Amino acid sequence: MAEGLRERKKRETRQRLSDIATGLFLEHGFLTVTIADVAEAADVSVNTVYNYFPAKEDLFFDRSAGVVEQLSRWVRGRDEGESAARAVLREMRAEVESVSPRIGLLEGYDRFMRVIHEAPPLRSRLWSLQQEILDHLEATLREEAGAADGDPLPGLIAGQISWIHGTVFVAVGREMLKGRNPDEVSREMLVLLDDMEELLSEKVLNYAVRGA
Numbered sequence: 001m002a003e004g005l006r007e008r009k010k011r012e013t014r015q016r017l018s019d020i021a022t023g024l025f026l027e028h029g030f031l032t033v034t035i036a037d038v039a040e041a042a043d044v045s046v047n048t049v050y051n052y053f054p055a056k057e058d059l060f061f062d063r064s065a066g067v068v069e070q071l072s073r074w075v076r077g078r079d080e081g082e083s084a085a086r087a088v089l090r091e092m093r094a095e096v097e098s099v100s101p102r103i104g105l106l107e108g109y110d111r112f113m114r115v116i117h118e119a120p121p122l123r124s125r126l127w128s129l130q131q132e133i134l135d136h137l138e139a140t141l142r143e144e145a146g147a148a149d150g151d152p153l154p155g156l157i158a159g160q161i162s163w164i165h166g167t168v169f170v171a172v173g174r175e176m177l178k179g180r181n182p183d184e185v186s187r188e189m190l191v192l193l194d195d196m197e198e199l200l201s202e203k204v205l206n207y208a209v210r211g212a
Helices: 005-028 035-042 046-052 056-060 064-076 084-097 109-117 120-145 153-176 182-199
Strands: none
Touching (some): 005 035, 005 046, 005 109, 035 046, 064 084, 084 153, 120 153, 153 182
């Protein structure tokens, strides 16, 4: 369905506010910049900013909804005969091999990570996002595997898959914070993914195989 003019303008305004706020956060730090500063820089009212972003943290993590749903999308899109864990491993390797900025493999990512490290509210929000990813994935695995409500296995498997995803993101952030070259970090992350796959049990690697 085609995007209407009203929806497009709202999307563009939201993106503009986020871009302006991110620039201010990178330049001055998250704790220093206020919503009023963002509103002034964007030439809008404070209420307008709050209409799009209920909290200042939302301005920084403006794409969090897509991140929360990412693992579930990969699991739902797995190939015939492919398990949930192997689908995520395949997609993660593709992201790393392509040196994708979506996982932090880009020049300047160290500035983004430094803002997070210097702001406890952002670190707390990041932890909350990780929990949302886990909960969302557990619900998806339960549905995809047809597991009963009381079955603990979807939650356990979700924890293992989320561990893969989270470990790579943390490792990328740590290395990029050192100002390293994205291509070099990419090669190291591929080795890390291989190491993590070897640690996973066959039960995890063969859970929720499509078509089984």
